[in-house]
Amino acid sequence: MSIATHRPVLQGQRALVVGIANEHSIAYGCARAFRELGAELAITYLNDRARPHVKPLADTLEASVFMPLDVSTPGELEAVFESIGRQWERLDILVHSIAFAPKQDLQGGLLDCSADGFMKAMDVSVHSFVRMARLAAPLMSEGGTMFAMSYHGAQKVAPNYNVMGPVKAALEASCRYLAYELGPRKIRVHAISPGPLKTRAASGLKDFDLMLNEAMQRAPLGDLVDIMDVGFTCAYLATPFARRVTGTTMYVDGGVNIMA
Ligand SMILES: NC(=O)c1ccc[n+]([C@@H]2O[C@H](COP(=O)([O-])OP(=O)(O)OC[C@H]3O[C@@H](n4cnc5c(N)ncnc54)[C@H](O)[C@@H]3O)[C@@H](O)[C@H]2O)c1
Numbered sequence: 001m002s003i004a005t006h007r008p009v010l011q012g013q014r015a016l017v018v019g020i021a022n023e024h025s026i027a028y029g030c031a032r033a034f035r036e037l038g039a040e041l042a043i044t045y046l047n048d049r050a051r052p053h054v055k056p057l058a059d060t061l062e063a064s065v066f067m068p069l070d071v072s073t074p075g076e077l078e079a080v081f082e083s084i085g086r087q088w089e090r091l092d093i094l095v096h097s098i099a100f101a102p103k104q105d106l107q108g109g110l111l112d113c114s115a116d117g118f119m120k121a122m123d124v125s126v127h128s129f130v131r132m133a134r135l136a137a138p139l140m141s142e143g144g145t146m147f148a149m150s151y152h153g154a155q156k157v158a159p160n161y162n163v164m165g166p167v168k169a170a171l172e173a174s175c176r177y178l179a180y181e182l183g184p185r186k187i188r189v190h191a192i193s194p195g196p197l198k199t200r201a202a203s204g205l206k207d208f209d210l211m212l213n214e215a216m217q218r219a220p221l222g223d224l225v226d227i228m229d230v231g232f233t234c235a236y237l238a239t240p241f242a243r244r245v246t247g248t249t250m251y252v253d254g255g256v257n258i259m260a
Pocket residue numbers: 018019020021022024025026027045046050069070071072096097098099100124149150151193194195196197198199200201202
C-alpha cells in the first residue's frame with residue numbers, strides 16, 4: 001500500500017517535532033509520516049550551523065513554525081512553546097528525538113564516564129523531555145500524545161552503547177511516570193525503541209556497523225527498520241485508535257527484542 005492511499009487520520013492535529021538534523025534523522029521520519037497523514041508541523045533546528053540542513057526539509061513539510069532550539073540554551077525551549085501557544089493555541093503531538101553525550105564519555109565504558117559527561121547526557125537526553133512535557137501539557141488541552149526515542153540498550157546490555165544504556169533506561173522510566181501523571185489529562189506518553197538506523201547520532205557509537213549487521217541477522221522480520229517505520233508507528237499511537245494505550249516502550253525493530 002503506498003503512503004498516498006492512507007487516509008489523513010491526523011488531519012487537524014498539530015505536532016511539534018524536535019530532533020531533525022538532516023533527511024536521515026528519525027525525527028524527520030516522524031515529521032514526514034505526520035504530514036502525510038494530514039498533521040500541521042512545528043519543527044526546530046539546533047543552531048545556525050544546523051539551519052541550512054533543516055530549513056529545506058521544513059519547507060518541504062510546509063512547517064508553520066520553524067525555530068532554533070538547543071535544550072541547553074536557557075530560554076529557547078520556553079520561546080518555542082510560547083510561539084506555539086501564540087500561533088496554534090493548542091498542541092496535540094510532541095516528539096523528542098534528541099540525545100547527546102560527550103564523545104570521550106560515549107566511546108569509553110560506563111566505568112570511565114566522567115561525572116560531567118554523565119550529567120550532560122542525562123540533561124540533554126532525558127531531563128529535556130521532562131521540561132518539554134511540562135511546557136507541552138498545558139497546550140494539550142484536548143489531550144495529546146508525547147514520544148521520546150529510546151533504544152533496547154536501556155533494557156539489555158548492548159556492547160558499545162556505554163553510558164547511553166543507563167540514560168535510555170532513565171528515559172523509559174520517565175515516560176512511564178509522565179504517563180501516570182498526565183493520564184488524568186488524557187495525555188499519553190510513549191517511549192519508542194527503534195532498531196539501529198544509520199543516522200548522524202549513531203555514527204558516534206563505536207562499531208555501529210556491527211550493530212546494524214547483528215540487528216539484520218537477528219530480526220524475525222529479516223530486515224532493518226527505516227525512519228518511516230518509526231514515524232508511522234508514532235502516527236498510529238497518536239490516533240484515537242490507540243486512545244487506551246499509554247506508558248509503553250514500543251519496539252520498532254523487526255522483532256529483535258524478543259530474541260534470546
Ligand atoms: N539511530 C539509531 O540507531 C537510534 C536507535 C534508537 C534510538 N535512537 C535515538 O533517536 C533519537 C534521534 O537520533 P537520530 O538517530 O535520529 O540521530 P540524529 O543525529 O539525526 O538526531 C539527533 C538530534 O539530536 C539533536 N540534539 C543534540 N543535542 C541537542 C541539544 N542540546 N538541543 C537540541 N537538540 C539536540 C541534534 O541536533 C539532532 O537533531 C536519539 O534520541 C537517539 O538516541 C537512535
